[in-house]
Amino acid sequence: MSAAIVPIERTALLVCDLQNDFLHPEGAYGRAGQTAPEILELPERVRPLADLLRSRGGWVISTNFTLVPGRGGEPMISPHLKILRPFLAKGDFKPGSWGHRTVDALQPVDVEVEKIAYSAFYMSRLEWVLAKCGVERLLVCGIVTNGGVASTVRDAHVRDFDTIVLEDGTAAFTPQLHEVSIAALRPVCRVETVARIMEEVASP
Template identity: 50%
Template sequence: MSTDTTLDARRTALIIVDLQNDFLSEGGAYDRGGAASDAARALPPRIAPVARTLKQRGGFIAASQFTLWPDADGEPMISPHLKQLRPFLRRGDFVAGSRGHATVSALEPFIDVSVWKVAYSAFFNTQLDWVLRRARIDTVAICGIVTNGGVASTARDAHMRDYRVLVLGDGCAASTPAAHDTALADLRTIGELTTCEAFADRLAT
């Protein structure tokens, strides 16, 4: 883990993990299923100023979008463990290009590139690494949902690819505070934990 406190905004990317309408918004899949999280819904207004500051300083914003691809009959191809956890998921949820699939409106204007993913990590079977390297990014700040799922997996994959990793602790959420705190403590081994405000302040200076 780097101890350097300096940040070059032009070589830094904010990775926003899965802050999509079907997870967060009224009428989305998780809202319909009673699984929408208040902690997750609080994230976009906290992250938007960070994204704005990074963009103003010449940085890069990437978002991952969890995607359920339809089979030949139009039914979503859902992994068995997810179907067991979220039996309410149905045809039309998280379909690429749909409103539910989209990143929430508070963050969408800042995004330079979105990648569609089918598993936890934003790097798994996506073009994220290819894009970041061509944008000359060497530092990633990760936020989104869930802390012990998509965020943790993305952070570890970034670390394995030799990016400098920061995790915005108050820019993430999990199903419980305990799960969130445990995941953040574990991520200290591969990156720097910081807050949205502290990260934005470092970019501004």
């Protein structure tokens, strides 16, 4: 499917994990000091594209990492994540909570989809939502390039979505991880800058 022939109304900015619990100083990761400048810069960098896409009839759909509350409200956390992020606690990434929400800079999003793993497609309603919205092309932004972004892009690829990764609209915890991950995605999808895609969206 050629990006040139996919109409704007069938295009979605897919926002991966740009949530308060990841980015805000009072969120789960902020309180633990787990962040990177490149990650914190993303919402404002992507915001003009989100606004433009909305104005042209496109979609802004966010996929939000979720820790499902279990007995007593304790979050269900995968063993590997417990090791990587031991600071995660009750109430973090809880569905419906402030921390779980997409950051204010990218609001209002059209649809928020809960996700429980790296890929936003894994055991989620994302594919159903995209079908209901008539979306054929995904402009992928968010975090982290080597985790949720890469996994989601590869799953989109095998589902025949026309997928474009925004190189400067994604980030990882180190520039090196980001660069290696972008290089690995180039055979899978088109890689572009936010500015270049804004030019395409704005063109008649």
